[in-house]
Amino acid sequence: MPHCPRCGTPVRAQTVQEIVDQILRLPAGSRLLLLAPLARQRKGEFRRELEQLRRQGFLRVRLDGEVYLIEEAPALDKNVPHTVEVVVDRLVVQPGIAARLTDSVETALAHSEGLVAVQVLGGDEYLFSERLACPHCGTSYPELSPRLFSFNSPQGACPACSGLGVQLAFDPELLVSDPNRSLYDGALAVWRRGLPAAVAAVLERAAAHYGFDLHQPWATLTPEQQQVLFYGAQTPTANGQQAFDGILARLERLYRDTTSPGVREELERYMRARPCAACQGTRLRPEALAVTLHGRRISDLTALPLRQALDFFTSLPLSDFERQVAEPVLAEICARLRFLCSLGLDYLTLDRPVATLSGGEGQRIRLATQLGSGLSGVLYVLDEPSIGLHPRDHRRLLDSLRRLRDLGNTVLVVEHDRDTILAADYVIDLGPGAGEHGGRLVAAGTPAEVMRHPASLTGRYLCGAQSLAVPARRRQPGARRLRLLQVSEHNLKRIDVEIPLGLFVCVTGVSGSGKSTLVLDVLYRALAQRLHGARARPGAFAALHGIEYVDRVVHVDQSPIGRTPRSNPATYTGVFDAIRALFAQVKEARVRGYRPGRFSFNVKGGRCEACQGQGTVKIDMHFLPDVYVRCEACQGSRFNRDTLEIRYRGKNIAEVLALTVDEARDFFAHVPLIQQKLTTLHEVGLGYLRLGQAATTLSGGEAQRVKLSRELSRGGSGHTLYLLDEPTTGLHFSDVERLLAVLQRLVDSGNTVVVIEHHLDVIKSADYLIDLGPEGGEAGGYVVATGTPEEVAGVAASHTGRCLREVLSVHAATP
Numbered sequence: 023m024p025h026c027p028r029c030g031t032p033v034r035a036q037t038v039q040e041i042v043d044q045i046l047r048l049p050a051g052s053r054l055l056l057l058a059p060l061a062r063q064r065k066g067e068f069r070r071e072l073e074q075l076r077r078q079g080f081l082r083v084r085l086d087g088e089v090y091l092i093e094e095a096p097a098l099d100k101n102v103p104h105t106v107e108v109v110v111d112r113l114v115v116q117p118g119i120a121a122r123l124t125d126s127v128e129t130a131l132a133h134s135e136g137l138v139a140v141q142v143l144g145g146d147e148y149l150f151s152e153r154l155a156c157p158h159c160g161t162s163y164p165e166l167s168p169r170l171f172s173f174n175s176p177q178g179a180c181p182a183c184s185g186l187g188v189q190l191a192f193d194p195e196l197l198v199s200d201p202n203r204s205l206y207d208g209a210l211a212v213w214r215r216g217l218p219a220a221v222a223a224v225l226e227r228a229a230a231h232y233g234f235d236l237h238q239p240w241a242t243l244t245p246e247q248q249q250v251l252f253y254g255a256q257t258p259t260a261n262g263q264q265a266f267d268g269i270l271a272r273l274e275r276l277y278r279d280t281t282s283p284g285v286r287e288e289l290e291r292y293m294r295a296r297p298c299a300a301c302q303g304t305r306l307r308p309e310a311l312a313v314t315l316h317g318r319r320i321s322d323l324t325a326l327p328l329r330q331a332l333d334f335f336t337s338l339p340l341s342d343f344e345r346q347v348a349e350p351v352l353a354e355i356c357a358r359l360r361f362l363c364s365l366g367l368d369y370l371t372l373d374r375p376v377a378t379l380s381g382g383e384g385q386r387i388r389l390a391t392q393l394g395s396g397l398s399g400v401l402y403v404l405d406e407p408s409i410g411l412h413p414r415d416h417r418r419l420l421d422s423l424r425r426l427r428d429l430g431n432t433v434l435v436v437e438h439d440r441d442t443i444l445a446a447d448y449v450i451d452l453g454p455g456a457g458e459h460g461g462r463l464v465a466a467g468t469p470a471e472v473m474r475h476p477a478s479l480t481g482r483y484l485c486g487a488q489s490l491a492v493p494a495r496r497r498q499p500g501a502r503r504l505r506l507l508q509v510s511e512h513n514l515k516r517i518d519v520e521i522p523l524g525l526f527v528c529v530t531g532v533s534g535s536g537k538s539t540l541v542l543d544v545l546y547r548a549l550a551q552r553l554h555g556a557r558a559r560p561g562a563f564a565a566l567h568g569i570e571y572v573d574r575v576v577h578v579d580q581s582p583i584g585r586t587p588r589s590n591p592a593t594y595t596g597v598f599d600a601i602r603a604l605f606a607q608v609k610e611a612r613v614r615g616y617r618p619g620r621f622s623f624n625v626k627g628g629r630c631e632a633c634q635g636q637g638t639v640k641i642d643m644h645f646l647p648d649v650y651v652r653c654e655a656c657q658g659s660r661f662n663r664d665t666l667e668i669r670y671r672g673k674n675i676a677e678v679l680a681l682t683v684d685e686a687r688d689f690f691a692h693v694p695l696i697q698q699k700l701t702t703l704h705e706v707g708l709g710y711l712r713l714g715q716a717a718t719t720l721s722g723g724e725a726q727r728v729k730l731s732r733e734l735s736r737g738g739s740g741h742t743l744y745l746l747d748e749p750t751t752g753l754h755f756s757d758v759e760r761l762l763a764v765l766q767r768l769v770d771s772g773n774t775v776v777v778i779e780h781h782l783d784v785i786k787s788a789d790y791l792i793d794l795g796p797e798g799g800e801a802g803g804y805v806v807a808t809g810t811p812e813e814v815a816g817v818a819a820s821h822t823g824r825c826l827r828e829v830l831s832v833h834a835a836t837p
Contacts, residue, residue: 027308058130082109173305182300366415369534369798398430457710511561528788534798580722589717628665630656679714723752740772
């Protein structure tokens with residue numbers, strides 16, 4: 023049922039007489055344009071429609087807000103949405119026009135499918151409908167259509183935020199850079215050099231009225247005085263009371279009016295995205311939000327977890343007529359929701375931003391779409407669909423994959439998960455190693471056949487001949503702890519969490535239980551803000567104790583180590599700096615006066631200028647994707663001829679960058695600084711990477727291990743907190759074993775490692791577990807269990823504990 027967003031009255035259709043009466047209530051003397059909307063934000067040239075209007079005797083048309091004679095109307099771009107309205111009549115509100123107005127309204131309604139627009143020249147515009155209008159306040163609304171409920175459509179998007187749901191707004195916390203300074207001394211980051219004269223004059227009047235001094239430190243001002251400065255108030259002038267709109271309003275005007283990209287970029291440093299005040303983050307215009315289904319708006323329904331949304335639609339009370347109309351649509355909605363729930367996604371909401379989904383969640387959503395299509399004879403390719411999925415929910419995923427297979431399709435899955443491999447009909451095992459040491463077919467056949475193959479490393483892990491052992495001794499928690507109190511971000515239920523320091527800690531729980539929110543949105547942001555001055559605001563919590571035990575926090579994620587081919591493992595780990603310094607010490611380099619910068623492909627001097635050190639040249643293909651070809655000048659070496667003439671032990675700088683890490687270890691065996699950094703790369707299992715391999719070609723797991731190797735080579739104080747979110751993504755059993763060895767080394771150095779993980783081999787290797795749940799979404803957000811893996815395995819309410827019991831019992835039974 024549509025309602026009026028102004029007064030809440032149910033909206034109904036208006037008759038011609040009601041529309042005429044509404045227009046006649048306008049002020050006498052008002053000059054009106056009576057318009058019939060023919061197209062509203064639709065693409066096309068509309069030449070045929072305009073010619074037809076001319077033949078019918080109409081003289082004028084309004085195109086995108088401008089009135090033209092039909093003969094003089096400009097050509098419209100068919101690829102751009104346009105609004106086309108025919109001018110039915112021009113008149114003045116005065117006695118005696120009722121009959122003419124009635125005829126004109128009827129004509130407009132006949133030509134525009136029940137709509138008529140009235141433009142008061144120099145004033146407002148009104149839209150009337152013979153189909154939908156509020157009988158109380160007289161406001162009319164467009165016909166209900168799917169586009170009205172889409173924030174990607176101009177018809178449905180909130181006009182204030184353009185359908186984004188958020189707006190950039192200045193944040194007082196970001197503006198105050200040094201509270202111990204006064205405004206004149208640069209307390210505000212935007213005016214570090216002091217207040218501009220024009221601003222100072224206005225602020226001085228406010229300060230005099232409210233009894234404070236702009237020369238006193240910001241921290242000594244009361245919250246009310248700071249509020250006045252930021253948000254404004256009434257300040258006296260010689261003419262009486264004048265509104266002082268505050269610092270934030272002045273900055274917003276500057277941001278809105280400036281034409282300088284530099285000024286705009288500088289101001290954005292002090293802004294944060296906040297929910298749109300007009301739509302409260304729902305992204306829809308008021309007319310769409312005023313339509314309810316049994317008391318719920320569309321935004322209310324999309325904010326429900328999928329399981330609750332399914333319950334709502336399956337239990338929707340409908341009359342016989344309503345059910346006859348809605349049954350096909352309801353059946354489709356319920357079927358799609360069931361598919362999503364069957365894949366373990368029942369904790370998600372329909373309005374969840376795609377950017378916040380894990381790779382596995384995104385794949386499972388696409389998989390649900392295919393399950394609903396019922397196609398057969400299709401080859402489906404999935405890349406690690408188990409990412410982000412708790413072991414409890416693996417069975418539901420495997421059942422869905424079997425359903426696709428049973429429909430007559432072929433399902434090809436790239437996967438490292440043990441249960442998924444064992445459930446396959448046929449396994450293709452590649453290897454035996456990675457990079458230069460792989461690329462061969464090691465084994466193929468059923469899981470049992472692969473397990474019997476002597477050369478298959480995967481087979482040895484599957485059959486249990488090789489496995490990750492449970493640690494013989496677990497580190498015990500000490501007095502040093504981080505304590506997060508009353509954490510209530512997203513679905514967390516005001517929980518208190520203790521993280522013992524100096525341990526390998528694993529945060530577990532079913533998907534959607536609040537693990538990433540706790541570790542990344544709250545803990546990491548809070549520590550980064552206090553230790554490193556980060557600007558990202560942490561999630562809601564009451565207090566954080568124990569910060570004095572931590573001097574650095576590092577989030578080691580799987581994001582690329584660089585966004586361009588210029589970045590590579592050698593530059594990221596810093597080993598390239600040592601290599602360039604070594605080349606600069608070669609006799610011929612010293613004779614020529616070459617310094618280390620000569621051997622960099624990022625600066626002028628030694629690099630090839632034809633490709634600017636890229637090694638490739640981009641060919642712009644206009645309407646096709648750009649093509650990259652090898653640079654003809656340097657043949658992809660990145661350096662010019664003079665630089666390549668400098669050799670160390672028979673190799674030039676380009677040939678060194680082409681070495682693998684293991685080859686480079688042997689080559690630089692007598693250079694301790696270089697050897698040490700290369701050894702850490704080897705120890706994290708990346709000996710096959712080439713030193714100059716472009717960062718854009720590394721997988722997420724490889725990028726994460728490159729970051730870990732840099733941390734290992736740093737040394738550090740032993741008081742660093744490392745945070746990792748599902749680091750086993752994309753890793754083979756043997757790679758997981760290497761990763762665990764690296765993480766244990768970091769902990770052995772006195773650091774703390776906190777890992778969000780579903781992989782049972784990682785969970786069983788931790789010193790301490792924090793298990794959240796018991797379910798995902800609103801049914802989660804509680805601390806279910808804490809302690810060693812053995813202690814959590816004994817908690818009946820923990821899904822992680824039940825899965826751990828099986829793993830630990832297998833290891834206990836293994837001699």
